[in-house]
Structure formats: structure tokens, C-alpha cells
Amino acid sequence: METILSIRNLNKRYGRVHAVNDLSLDIQKGNVYGILGPNGSGKSTTLGIVLNVVNRSSGDYAWFDGKLPTHEALKKVGAIIERPNFYPYMSAQQNLELVCKIKGIGYHKVQEKLELVGLWERKDSKFRTFSLGMKQRLAIASALLNDPEILILDEPTNGLDPQGIRQIREIIQLIASQGTTILLASHLLDEVEKVCSHVLVLQYGKVLYSGTVAGMGSQQSYWELRSASLEALQTALAQYPDLSSITLEQDTVVVQAKSGLDAGLLNKFLSERGIYVHHLMERKRSLEQQFLTLTETKS
Amino acid sequence: MKRLLAIELQKIWLNRASRILTLTYFGILSLIALIASIEFDLGPIHFDASEQGIFNFPYIWHLNSYIGASPKIFLALVIVSMMANEYTYGTLKQNLIDGMSKKEFVLSKFLTVLVFSGLSTVFIFVISLLLGLMYSTYDEVGIIFSEMDYLLAFFVKLTGFFSFCLFLGVLIKRSAFAIGFLFVWYLIENIGYLIFGKLIVNDFELARSIFRYMPLEAMSGVLIEPFTKLDMIQAVGNQVGVLEIKDYAVDYGLVAVVLVWTGLFVWGSYALIQKRDL
Structure with a gap:
């Protein structure tokens, strides 16, 4: 080159x-x-x-x-x-x-x-x-x-x-x-x-x-979920295997999986417990978040 | 070289103030020809400039070179502002980024100085030649083209002065302050001479011999005033007994000094631009 x-x-x-x-x-x-x-x-x-x-x-x-x-x-x-x-x-x-x-x-x-x-x-x-x-x-x-x-x-x-x-x-x-x-x-x-x-x-x-740009920081994605009752959602999620963290950010529950997460299975699991999510989305960390992590940890 | 000159001339010509000042300067230079029409009566004496022998060859080369150097302040303004503007507009930076080297940049300015001085010299040459051919009592080719080194001195004087202005533009970066400093420098040379001569060595002879090499003094020294050289004034002076015997020839020692200053100013401009971060 x-x-x-x-x-x-x-x-x-x-x-x-x-x-x-x-x-x-x-x-x-x-x-x-x-x-x-x-x-x-x-x-x-x-x-x-x-x-x-x-x-x-x-x-x-x-x-x-x-x-x-x-x-x-x-x-x-x-x-x-x-x-x-x-x-x-x-x-x-x-x-x-x-x-x-x-x-x-x-x-x-x-x-x-x-x-x-x-x-x-x-x-x-x-x-x-x-x-x-x-x-x-x-x-x-x-x-x-x-x-x-x-x-x-x-x-x-x-x-x-x-x-x-x-x-x-x-x-x-x-x-x-x-x-x-x-x-x-x-x-x-x-x-x-x-x-x-x-x-x-x-x-x-x-x-x-x-x-x-792709190689910067971790490429791990995370998931956002919303439903009518956030408390019930959190309780249900706690029983789901392979999740490393469940946090509540305002009206959204943010979930990180230990390895790959199948959204379909998760949705089925929740609906079997009577919880119907109206928002389920995979997210990647933005450059801004990665940049801030990078500059904070090194300074 | 043509490229560098074209760049600089575009910068000057498209600027209205610079264009007007340049045209005014050359306009004033050609007004020298009007001296020929000076005519007045002083009591019983009828004075007609063109009949006093001031347009005689080779005296006219000296006279016009001397007078022609006075409107140079017009071009000095153009040169100072064309340099200082590059700093105020930030265009020095842009020119370098666009691929001009710092050396080329200074060279384009100095070439312009040379062109201005050269054009002025050609102007003075043509005007003097025409006036002389019309009014001179001598018209032998050998006399016409004698003592032309006053034109050389004129060229060196202008080049030195404009290079000084260029340097001040780089050093001070603001047109008005640079022009102000030029005036202050003139005072420094004169007051410095007085202080040095009176208070430090108490010997004006010695002070004179040192201060005549200062830039502005040296530039003014390469062309001695031509007026007391006229026969008429010499005659009057001899009778009254006030006139000292002067050497009116071009002082080549001072010409060399001015050339050294010119070199220092151009090199100094380059060194400053080289050293500064923009």
C-alpha cells in the first residue's frame, strides 16, 4: 500500500x-x-x-x-x-x-x-x-x-x-x-x-x-428493553441465564450478555411469564462512549 | 521567478489602496518634468528654471535622481502593507500550506522590491533624458551619457529603503505600527547621533563617522544634494564665502554599506519567517 x-x-x-x-x-x-x-x-x-x-x-x-x-x-x-x-x-x-x-x-x-x-x-x-x-x-x-x-x-x-x-x-x-x-x-x-x-x-x-474505528474499544453489544412494568421485567430477566448485568436507566432496562444473546428466545421467555416488551433492541457502544472511556482511563 | 513575481503583483494590483498608491507614486515621479516650467520674478531678477542649466547633461542625472527619491514613501506604504497584511489576513500561513516555500515567499516580496526600484530608475532615466534633450546646452553623446552612476545610486538607495520596509513589515506584522516604527527609527538614528556625540564621546566628528553607516543615514548619503553644485549658487557662495568644498560624486563605500543592509534586511525577514510558528 x-x-x-x-x-x-x-x-x-x-x-x-x-x-x-x-x-x-x-x-x-x-x-x-x-x-x-x-x-x-x-x-x-x-x-x-x-x-x-x-x-x-x-x-x-x-x-x-x-x-x-x-x-x-x-x-x-x-x-x-x-x-x-x-x-x-x-x-x-x-x-x-x-x-x-x-x-x-x-x-x-x-x-x-x-x-x-x-x-x-x-x-x-x-x-x-x-x-x-x-x-x-x-x-x-x-x-x-x-x-x-x-x-x-x-x-x-x-x-x-x-x-x-x-x-x-x-x-x-x-x-x-x-x-x-x-x-x-x-x-x-x-x-x-x-x-x-x-x-x-x-x-x-x-x-x-x-x-x-471498528477495532477501537470493546465491540461487545448490549440490549435495551422496555415494557409496561419495569419491575416485573427486571425480576423476570434475573431468572434468565447468561446475563452478566441488568441495570435500569430511566425507562429502559439495559442488559449485557456473557456471550451471544438470541433475542427471539429472550422474547419467548418473557412472554411465557406474562411480560410483553414493546422495545427490544441491540446496541453497539458509540464512538463517543469509547472515546470517553479511553480518555478517562488513561488520564 | 516569473511565477513568484506574478503572485506578488496580483496581490498588490488587486488591492485598491495599493494600486492607487503605486499609480500616485509614478504620477509624482513624472511631475519632476514640471520643474522645467518654474518661472518667477524676484524684483529685477527674472528666474526661469529651464535656463539655469539645471537640465544640462550630466548634471540632470544627479538632480533628478536626488529629487526622484523623495516620493518613495508612497511605495514604502505599499510594501509595508503588502507584507503586514499577509499576517493580518492569515494568508502567509495559507500560502505556505498551498505549497510555497518560506524562501519563495520572501523571494517573491524581494523581487517586487527590485521591480519597483528598477521601474523607478527607468522612469527617472527616461524623464531626465527627455528633459535634457529639450533643454540641455550640451548634446554630445559622450556628455549625455556621462556620470550616470547617480542612477545606480538611486536604484541602490530605493532597494535598500524598500527592503528595510519589508523587514519592518515582517518584524512588526501591522502596517500602521511598522510605518510608525520607521519614523521612530529615523528619530533613533538622529537622537542617537546627538546623544552619542554629546554625552558619550563628546566628539561629533567621531559620532558622525559611525552614524553615517546606520541604514537610513547611509541611504541618504549615497546621493549628495545637487543644489549647491549649480554654477549660480557656487558663484554666490564663493562671494559670500560660506560654501565648503564638497565631493558630489557617488560614495561607493556607502553604496556597499547600503547593499550590506539590504542583504541583512532580506535575510532577517527570511530568518524571522523561518523561526516563527504560525
Whole structure:
């Protein structure tokens, strides 16, 4: 598999703050990576280093197996870091043309990308007249100008209204479906869960977990049950073999099985005792729960 | 190189304030030609600038280079703001992310400085040549193209000054403060000279010989004022006996000093950008 970016033992210190602590990571072509972590966990600093805007304290990184110097490699990378940065006095189109000049490519993709993010009608409007959502979409168009090998997004939905968040997500999902490698830093877990195949969890600049989303934390599922009488339900469940725990959470009884649980058998067992459930559902632990468990236990 | 220049010129040209300042600057430069029309009567004396020999070759190269350096503050504003804006807009960061190296970034700014200085020099050359051809009493080719090193000094002076502005833009990151600092620096050089000469060594001769190498002093020293060189004023001066004998030639020692400063400013801008986290 082709490695797009490899980071080895990266460190960054700001005075006494150890913002990135011995971080190593490999980005393979075609995967969608999420970097998860609370605010101040070193996500943006790490991205800043590989994007040539923050100086590292020690460690190494190499783009495309080190075949290109960083600034040449960045021409094949599309990146959006926090706030969209453009020249306020230039129009959308002029801003993108400037990016084309920097990347050393022709202007022929400008229209296509502006159409992709729905800004073609506003191509002649000055950047300073744009709303935050439009600015962020222009940033995405700019990042896609060269059909990048990898798209790096740092908190792309920060500060947007629900509509704006949805537009940006749809664009990201569209790009991901076209096979572009994506590296998405976010503290919004459902955002990562929806689009990412791999995840890297950071805290205090350290890697807590690195691997597939599926492989993170336990994959044990649990069951939710509701019925007219919760007390009777709990009493009945206590007699059922192979259950490891039965807890009451508000109006729902949550059950964990020692091994696989056959819902049909459980339902039959309960109905024989005169209990008819109106809710019986298997649940997987969400990324959020896994993330919280992970960061709590390690801190 | 063409790419770097194209990038920078787009940034400047599309900015309305920068565009107006640049046009104003070149407009003012061409107004030098209007000196020719200065005419006034002082009692019985009739003064006509074009008849005083100020447009004679090679004197005109000196005169116009000297006068042409005064409106440079217009371009200084453009250069300071084009640099400081990159910080305020956050576009320095974006340019780097888009694949410009830090070296290319500084180079694109410095190339623009060179183009501005070069254009100004060409401007002065053309205007002086035209004025001279119209009014000069000498028109032998050998005289016309003599003593043209004043134009070289003009070019070096502007390049040095604009590089200083570029450096201040990087250092201070805010246009208004950078321009303010330029003025403060001018005071520092002058007050520093006074304090050093009076209070520390009590020897203005010595202070002079040190402070003439400071950036702004050195830049102003490469072109000596040309006015007292005029025959008419020399004659008056000799009669009254106030005029010291001056060397009006381009001081190549100071030209070298300004070039060293220019190098330091460009290198300093690069070093700052290299070192800072964005």
C-alpha cells in the first residue's frame, strides 16, 4: 500500500508545554482518518508541523516516502486549517487563481471546484462579503483545486450553523466516496464516526489509540428493553441465564450478555411469564462512549 | 521567478489602496518634468528654471535622481502593507500550506522590491533624458551619457529603503505600527547621533563617522544634494564665502554599506519567517 505521510517520534514543545509528545503515524492511500481529541490535545499543532507552518522540536515526517521536499509535496495536498484564510479584497475566483499560481497549475479547474461547493454564482463577489459557511466552502474548493492526493481538514465545521455543517459534511462524504485520502481532525465524534475508517485518539499530545474505528474499544453489544412494568421485567430477566448485568436507566432496562444473546428466545421467555416488551433492541457502544472511556482511563 | 513575481503583483494590483498608491507614486515621479516650467520674478531678477542649466547633461542625472527619491514613501506604504497584511489576513500561513516555500515567499516580496526600484530608475532615466534633450546646452553623446552612476545610486538607495520596509513589515506584522516604527527609527538614528556625540564621546566628528553607516543615514548619503553644485549658487557662495568644498560624486563605500543592509534586511525577514510558528 502506498504511504502518503509518515510521522516518526514527532515532538513539539512550547516552553514547558509538551504539545505533541512522541507521535508516530502512517497515512495510507485511500483511507479516511480521523484525529480525535479534546481541545488542546495537539491535533492542530501536529497538522501545522506537517504543513510547514509550525516548527517541530524533534522527530521526523516525510510526505510520499520522502520523494519530494515538503513545499513541493504540499502542492499535491489540499488543506484547510481552522479559519479560512484568503485575501478579503479579491473575489472568490481571483483568490482561487492565486492559489493556482502558487501550486503552479492552470486555471481550468477553478470553475469546476466553485460549482462543486455551490459558489459559482458568487465567483465575482469579494471574499470579505462571504458568510462563514461560504468562506469555509471556498476553502474546500481551494483545497480541491489540484485534485489532491490527500485532503486535510482541521475542524471544518467549527462555528458553522446546522445548515452549514450539513453542507460541509455532504461535501466531505462526496470526496471520501471518490477515493480521496482524508485526514480529518475534530473534536466532534459523530462527525468522525460518520466518515472515518481509521481513527487516532490524542490526549495531552500523546497517542492513546491508533487503528480502525471498528477495532477501537470493546465491540461487545448490549440490549435495551422496555415494557409496561419495569419491575416485573427486571425480576423476570434475573431468572434468565447468561446475563452478566441488568441495570435500569430511566425507562429502559439495559442488559449485557456473557456471550451471544438470541433475542427471539429472550422474547419467548418473557412472554411465557406474562411480560410483553414493546422495545427490544441491540446496541453497539458509540464512538463517543469509547472515546470517553479511553480518555478517562488513561488520564 | 516569473511565477513568484506574478503572485506578488496580483496581490498588490488587486488591492485598491495599493494600486492607487503605486499609480500616485509614478504620477509624482513624472511631475519632476514640471520643474522645467518654474518661472518667477524676484524684483529685477527674472528666474526661469529651464535656463539655469539645471537640465544640462550630466548634471540632470544627479538632480533628478536626488529629487526622484523623495516620493518613495508612497511605495514604502505599499510594501509595508503588502507584507503586514499577509499576517493580518492569515494568508502567509495559507500560502505556505498551498505549497510555497518560506524562501519563495520572501523571494517573491524581494523581487517586487527590485521591480519597483528598477521601474523607478527607468522612469527617472527616461524623464531626465527627455528633459535634457529639450533643454540641455550640451548634446554630445559622450556628455549625455556621462556620470550616470547617480542612477545606480538611486536604484541602490530605493532597494535598500524598500527592503528595510519589508523587514519592518515582517518584524512588526501591522502596517500602521511598522510605518510608525520607521519614523521612530529615523528619530533613533538622529537622537542617537546627538546623544552619542554629546554625552558619550563628546566628539561629533567621531559620532558622525559611525552614524553615517546606520541604514537610513547611509541611504541618504549615497546621493549628495545637487543644489549647491549649480554654477549660480557656487558663484554666490564663493562671494559670500560660506560654501565648503564638497565631493558630489557617488560614495561607493556607502553604496556597499547600503547593499550590506539590504542583504541583512532580506535575510532577517527570511530568518524571522523561518523561526516563527504560525
